Amino acid sequence: MTVTRLSGGRVFDPANGVEGDIRDLFLRDGLIIADPGPGARFGAHFDLSGCAVMAGGIDMHSHIAGGKVNIARMMMVDDHRRYRDPRDRHRRSGSGHCSPSTFATGYRYAELGYTAVFEPAMLGANARHAHAELADIPMLDRGCYVLLGNDEHFLEILSDGADPRRLADYVGWTIAATQAVGVKIVNPGGIFSFKHNRRSLGFDDEIPVYGLTPRRILTALAEAVRATGIVHPLHVHCNDLGVPGNRDTTIATIRAAADAGVPLHLTHLQFHSYGTDGDRHFSSAAASIAELVNASPNITVDIGQIVFGQTITASGDTMSQYRGRIHAHPKTWLCMDIECDAGCGLVPFRYRDTSFVNALQWAIGLELFLLIEDPWRIFLTTDHPNGGPFTAYPHLIRLLMDRSFRRDMLKTINPDAAAATVLGGIGREYSLQEIAILTRAGPARVLGLKDRGHLGAGARADIAAYRDDAADRQAMFERPAHVFKDGRAVVRDGRLIETVWGSTLVASPAFDRAAIERHLAPWFERYATVPLRHYPVADDEITRAPHGRLERV
Amino acid sequence: MSELADTAAPRPPLCPFCGFVCSNLGLERTEGGFRVQGVICPAGRAGFEFPPGDDQALVDGAPVAQADAIDRAAAILGAARLPVFGGLGADVDGLRAVVDLADRTGGVVDHAASDGLMRNTRVVQDTGWIVTTLTEVRNRADLILLVGRDFLPRFPQFLDRCAPTVGRLAADGPPAIFRLGPPADTVQDRVATVACPADGLVSAVAALHLAAQGRAMPPVAGVDPAALAALASRLAAAHYAVIGWHAGDFADPWAALLVETIADLLRQLTLTTRAAGLPFGGASNLIGANQVTTWQAGLPLRLSFATGVPVHDPILFSAARLLAAGEADALFWVAALEDTVPPPGVPTIVLGRPGGQAGRRATVFLPVGTPGLDYPGQVFRMDGVVALGLDAQRPSALPDAASVVRAIASRLVLAGARA
Numbered sequence: 001m002t003v004t005r006l007s008g009g010r011v012f013d014p015a016n017g018v019e020g021d022i023r024d025l026f027l028r029d030g031l032i033i034a035d036p037g038p039g040a041r042f043g044a045h046f047d048l049s050g051c052a053v054m055a056g057g058i059d060m061h062s063h064i065a066g067g068k069v070n071i072a073r074m075m076m077v078d079d080h081r082r083y084r085d086p087r088d089r090h091r092r093s094g095s096g097h098c099s100p101s102t103f104a105t106g107y108r109y110a111e112l113g114y115t116a117v118f119e120p121a122m123l124g125a126n127a128r129h130a131h132a133e134l135a136d137i138p139m140l141d142r143g144c145y146v147l148l149g150n151d152e153h154f155l156e157i158l159s160d161g162a163d164p165r166r167l168a169d170y171v172g173w174t175i176a177a178t179q180a181v182g183v184k185i186v187n188p189g190g191i192f193s194f195k196h197n198r199r200s201l202g203f204d205d206e207i208p209v210y211g212l213t214p215r216r217i218l219t220a221l222a223e224a225v226r227a228t229g230i231v232h233p234l235h236v237h238c239n240d241l242g243v244p245g246n247r248d249t250t251i252a253t254i255r256a257a258a259d260a261g262v263p264l265h266l267t268h269l270q271f272h273s274y275g276t277d278g279d280r281h282f283s284s285a286a287a288s289i290a291e292l293v294n295a296s297p298n299i300t301v302d303i304g305q306i307v308f309g310q311t312i313t314a315s316g317d318t319m320s321q322y323r324g325r326i327h328a329h330p331k332t333w334l335c336m337d338i339e340c341d342a343g344c345g346l347v348p349f350r351y352r353d354t355s356f357v358n359a360l361q362w363a364i365g366l367e368l369f370l371l372i373e374d375p376w377r378i379f380l381t382t383d384h385p386n387g388g389p390f391t392a393y394p395h396l397i398r399l400l401m402d403r404s405f406r407r408d409m410l411k412t413i414n415p416d417a418a419a420a421t422v423l424g425g426i427g428r429e430y431s432l433q434e435i436a437i438l439t440r441a442g443p444a445r446v447l448g449l450k451d452r453g454h455l456g457a458g459a460r461a462d463i464a465a466y467r468d469d470a471a472d473r474q475a476m477f478e479r480p481a482h483v484f485k486d487g488r489a490v491v492r493d494g495r496l497i498e499t500v501w502g503s504t505l506v507a508s509p510a511f512d513r514a515a516i517e518r519h520l521a522p523w524f525e526r527y528a529t530v531p532l533r534h535y536p537v538a539d540d541e542i543t544r545a546p547h548g549r550l551e552r553v
Numbered sequence: 554m555s556e557l558a559d560t561a562a563p564r565p566p567l568c569p570f571c572g573f574v575c576s577n578l579g580l581e582r583t584e585g586g587f588r589v590q591g592v593i594c595p596a597g598r599a600g601f602e603f604p605p606g607d608d609q610a611l612v613d614g615a616p617v618a619q620a621d622a623i624d625r626a627a628a629i630l631g632a633a634r635l636p637v638f639g640g641l642g643a644d645v646d647g648l649r650a651v652v653d654l655a656d657r658t659g660g661v662v663d664h665a666a667s668d669g670l671m672r673n674t675r676v677v678q679d680t681g682w683i684v685t686t687l688t689e690v691r692n693r694a695d696l697i698l699l700v701g702r703d704f705l706p707r708f709p710q711f712l713d714r715c716a717p718t719v720g721r722l723a724a725d726g727p728p729a730i731f732r733l734g735p736p737a738d739t740v741q742d743r744v745a746t747v748a749c750p751a752d753g754l755v756s757a758v759a760a761l762h763l764a765a766q767g768r769a770m771p772p773v774a775g776v777d778p779a780a781l782a783a784l785a786s787r788l789a790a791a792h793y794a795v796i797g798w799h800a801g802d803f804a805d806p807w808a809a810l811l812v813e814t815i816a817d818l819l820r821q822l823t824l825t826t827r828a829a830g831l832p833f834g835g836a837s838n839l840i841g842a843n844q845v846t847t848w849q850a851g852l853p854l855r856l857s858f859a860t861g862v863p864v865h866d867p868i869l870f871s872a873a874r875l876l877a878a879g880e881a882d883a884l885f886w887v888a889a890l891e892d893t894v895p896p897p898g899v900p901t902i903v904l905g906r907p908g909g910q911a912g913r914r915a916t917v918f919l920p921v922g923t924p925g926l927d928y929p930g931q932v933f934r935m936d937g938v939v940a941l942g943l944d945a946q947r948p949s950a951l952p953d954a955a956s957v958v959r960a961i962a963s964r965l966v967l968a969g970a971r972a
Binding site: 071084096346531538544 | 557564565645646653678679687715720792844847863931933937939941
């Protein structure tokens with residue numbers, strides 16, 4: 001096979017300690033290879049001088065597929081009427097801004113230089129559907145985190161004496177059966193409790209029936225996930241999302257992980273960093289949360305930054321979504337209890353910069369970004385579409401990299417919120433190297449993707465080259481000069497030039513299948529409405545789809 | 554550990570013909586077909602016990618090679634100004650291919666059984682709802698209220714699967730079951746009927762809503778006020794009430810209003826206790842058709858690609874309406890599951906079961922196999938959450954719908970602006 005040469009770019013490859021050096025990259029058979037040396041012949045050559053060159057972007061938390069996303073599309077008819085893409089030579093038609101169709105999702109991510117995206121809330125009961133949708137997302141490698149911890153089988157094992165081996169076998173079995181790459185818990189015990197008419201659940205409250213606390217559920221699940229040997233630690237959506245004063249719950253969660261000696265990933269931390277100070281009893285707790293995160297090396301976080309404008313919130317957290325229904329805009333909302341497994345809730349929402357609460361949420365997210373010191377433990381997300389659509393990432397990158405832009409924006413928001421945030425006093429500006437960590441190298445590390453998120457020999461040739469523009473980082477990251485996926489040039493000047501298909505990435509957990517199926521068989525027989533043998537998603541259900549490809553990480 | 558699915562040992566069959574996707578069935582091979590053992594509805598039995606037919610492609614009723622039929626189908630679609638893609642009885646991959654073909658040809662997409670779905674979709678879009686799924690009902694419901702005419706004969710496994718007397722996570726006994734609707738011919742022992750004429754259902758459910766608000770219930774013509782009041786009390790006292798309905802059974806002009814009124818009642822009950830809806834239906838993978846259309850186009854059924862972008866409208870893009878009004882000039886009909894008959898009037902391409910009614914009058918008939926009988930595939934359950942993988946139950950030479958649709962797409966030559 002011929003070698004492709006990418007020359008003259010400033011390379012930002014933090015995983016390999018390269019920061020802004022001008023060097024050439026060489027691609028062959030979809031991989032990055034070492035310099036083939038003098039005399040090598042090149043099949044193609046791309047001049048990347050003037051560009052910042054990074055590995056393809058990796059979004060480790062973005063709701064792009066599965067039941068609740070598809071309900072969001074059905075509900076957001078106005079949004080999908082306003083944003084419609086025609087079919088052309090390279091693309092299928094599509095629609096939607098905050099909950100785009102599958103093809104549009106792939107194209108838009110690629111046009112921002114992203115090459116891998118992870119759906120963070122796949123229900124086991126909905127796994128076959130989620131994978132069927134992922135199969136229709138082009139341009140990207142993709143994977144899912146399966147929800148556990150509100151499902152009755154887990155709660156039953158835990159309350160029955162909690163044999164750690166059985167918990168781990170069940171978690172491993174579920175990862176394999178649902179073809180997941182990670183495990184997530186949403187409002188530990190809360191989704192289950194809402195089915196029993198509980199409307200709130202504190203970290204040390206007992207859930208109905210099983211008498212367990214969120215603390216117990218969370219730590220037991222985190223230990224079980226670790227015992228399966230998968231790389232990604234338990235991905236946690238804490239209790240009390242959106243509730244003023246929820247910083248106490250978040251702090252208790254971090255401390256519980258430290259006490260149990262387990263790593264955790266805390267997702268959309270912005271929604272969990274609220275105090276109760278001030279006249280409105282709503283304040284930023286970002287400083288205290290950031291301080292604790294800085295001191296807790298077992299914790300990684302993503303932010304769930306909000307973006308002003310219309311979106312839809314889509315979550316497994318029925319308890320929180322039901323509470324939030326009164327803020328629905330437009331006035332339609334949906335809640336669903338699902339299969340003694342989990343649930344989902346959809347509430348359209350419009351974040352307003354004139355609203356004190358929304359403006360302060362915006363500031364809290366940025367405070368967290370700027371006060372958490374280690375870029376390897378924090379990832380850029382809007383919790384798409386919950387904080388806003390992923391297409392806002394270039395704007396957010398400019399907010400992080402450009403303090404004068406940030407201060408200009410601060411002047412436009414609700415003045416009481418502007419007065420209540422320390423944001424204006426924070427001088428930190430992210431460097432290009434730090435952005436490469438936040439959006440590439442860090443997510444690859446926390447997910448255990450050895451050949452993605454970096455540009456060393458042997459890595460996948462997933463590469464984005466952005467024309468350097470120090471004056472306007474938003475413009476720079478909105479329109480990559482070139483994007484390569486598996487070595488193929490797929491985007492030029494921010495426009496798609498070829499459709500390609502990535503892999504579905506799944507983990508390889510360790511567990512005793514025979515042991516756990518001895519317990520699952522009678523349980524399914526007695527309580528489930530799907531036969532046990534029809535529950536697992538087979539490899540060939542993924543690979544049989546057009547362009548289907550499965551890769552174990 | 555790699556994958557968990559055993560492909561070696563055969564799994565018990567699943568019934569793909571409606572959204573309840575029954576298991577607990579035995580299939581006995583007979584001359585050219587199957588005989589079903591177990592509790593099954595008439596549509597499921599008809600689907601499994603479909604008599605064998607001639608798997609010959611036809612053009613204008615005359616036998617042709619499959620490749621020639623495919624070329625003719627491509628020619629019809631290529632020349633059409635507004636093709637309608639109807640029926641949509643296929644597995645997920647077949648539907649993927651159909652939606653792609655509709656996108657290419659600027660067609661309209663609709664399912665044969667979508668009338669009820671449109672009523673539900675409009676409520677999801679206008680007000681939202683609170684709903685639940687089969688396993689949740691089985692294990693948690695302490696009261697089930699079915700609204701409308703008796704549809705349980707079409708879901709004969711419902712009581713066993715969703716209201717068992719043993720085998721529930723809830724510690725209490727089985728749920729109380731009521732039906733509010735016109736008296737049925739056959740009475741189920743466990744279902745208490747509160748008689749209500751079909752055109753009184755909106756008023757009766759609205760009265761239950763008023764009662765849930767603590768307000769006086771107005772009289773409803775044809776309904777025993779004491780029975781309705783007792784039902785209102787049971788709903789208020791239930792810990793997890795489930796209200797089930799089959800929107801396809803409702804009649805216009807009040808059909809959509811009835812779904813909305815049920816959603817109002819569920820929201821009201823949920824202010825103090827828990828209650829959730831269970832929409833029945835899903836014939837011939839209707840829910841799968843809605844899901845695939847929604848994820849591929851960003852909008853649900855009924856959908857048009859005629860302007861080059863996806864446009865959703867539950868009334869304008871009814872296949873039946875477009876054909877009756879003479880707005881469509883070609884029909885592409887898929888009936889790989891239930892043997893549904895296409896509406897007449899325009900050149901029609903049918904992908905259907907050999908010997909079926911669907912292909913009788915077709916301009917082009919292309920025989921296809923049935924997912925879950927002839928080839929593996931995926932279908933959605935009526936709750937919209939659970940999709941199931943179906944296995945082939947016999948060796949079959951029949952192609953799957955997706956392959957045939959993609960073969961037609963590959964032969965397509967588009968006229969005019971879309972070329």
